[in-house]
Amino acid sequence: KVYYFTNFRNRFRAEGHKTLAYDIYRALKDTTFAVYEPLGTGGGILGTWRGFSDLKNLGLINNIPRIVGVQPEAVKHAVVAFQKGLAEAFPYGDGKNTQIQSLADSIPLFGDRRPLAAVRATGGEMLACTDEEARDAMLMLGKEGLFVEPASATALVGLLKEIDDGKIDKHEVVVISLTGTGLKQPSFIESTVKSNIVRIEKPDATKASSIIQG
Numbered sequence: 538k539v540y541y542f543t544n545f546r547n548r549f550r551a552e553g554h555k556t557l558a559y560d561i562y563r564a565l566k567d568t569t570f571a572v573y574e575p576l577g578t579g580g581g582i583l584g585t586w587r588g589f590s591d592l593k594n595l596g597l598i599n600n601i602p603r604i605v606g607v608q609p610e611a612v613k614h615a616v617v618a619f620q621k622g623l624a625e626a627f628p629y630g631d632g633k634n635t636q637i638q639s640l641a642d643s644i645p646l647f648g649d650r651r652p653l654a655a656v657r658a659t660g661g662e663m664l665a666c667t668d669e670e671a672r673d674a675m676l677m678l679g680k681e682g683l684f685v686e687p688a689s690a691t692a693l694v695g696l697l698k699e700i701d702d703g704k705i706d707k708h709e710v711v712v713i714s715l716t717g718t719g720l721k722q723p724s725f726i727e728s729t730v731k732s733n734i735v736r737i738e739k740p741d742a743t744k745a746s747s748i749i750q751g
Contacts (some may be wrong), residue, residue, distance in 0.1 A: 551651075554584020558592060561712055567598040570709040571699075573692040575651050575716055576606035576615055576663070577640040579652030585654035585714075602712075604661040606652055607695035609653050609668070611635035615649040619663035636725055638686035639717060662704075666694040675719065675726055679737060684719035693718075 549739055556605040574581050582604055589601040593662035608616055618626035625648035632641035656663055674697070692713040701703045719726075 550580050551584040551587060554581050555588030555591065555662045557714060558579070558585050558588025562592050562597065562700060563713040565710055565712075567600070568710045569602040569712055571603040571605060571661070571705065571711045572714060573605045573607065573695040573711065574714040575640055575688045575691045576608045577642055578646040578689065579615070579649055581651040581714065581716065582606050583654050586659065601659050603697065604656050604659045605664060605695050606656055606661070607664050607666050607691040609637045609640050609691070610665045612640070613665040613746045614643070614645045615652060616663045616665045618649060618653060619656065624653060626653065637671055637687040637691065639686060640691065662699070664698055666691040672726055678715070683715060685698055685715045686717040686719050686721040687725045689715040689717050
């Protein structure tokens with residue numbers, strides 16, 4: 538199969554993504570130290586950076602939080618470019634080698650120039666995540682009642698890596714952006730939680746409700 542990522546064909550997309558920064562500000566004011574986001578085509582990261590830039594220009598915050606992008610290990614083109622100090626990324630790996638479907642783009646859109654610039658401007662980081670790490674993070678989030686897709690779980694992996702590296706202190710306020718529901722790709726963890734899966738063959742709201750409520 539060939540997948541073509543068309544997110545940036547809408548020039549207003551990044552403007553919409555600004556609202557993540559606005560929502561974070563409304564909830565946390567000027568206390569956020571870092572924001573962790575999945576990195577596919579980079580629209581989310583670009584929008585977050587622009588949103589926080591707006592807030593700073595308006596005098597509502599003093600500092601823009603560090604933005605940390607997380608990519609699958611199999612297609613870590615932005616990670617490689619960031620580590621080499623490059624302003625532009627080049628194709629890396631093969632999207633068929635990761636099950637993190639929403640981020641499985643081996644050819645960087647516009648060379649990842651925009652997310653690379655955003656992350657560098659905030660003193661952030663680009664990190665890679667294996668499928669196994671994403672699966673473990675999905676299960677961790679599930680224990681908190683959050684069923685997210687593998688791509689979303691990469692954001693938590695990024696946070697855990699920075700905690701292990703001593704880059705995040707206990708007193709610091711951080712945000713992980715959980716961008717999609719686990720219903721987009723439930724097969725990713727089916728083998729891991731097979732005994733706990735209940736299949737409803739036909740739409741039946743009453744049955745589903747009784748299962749959820751126990």
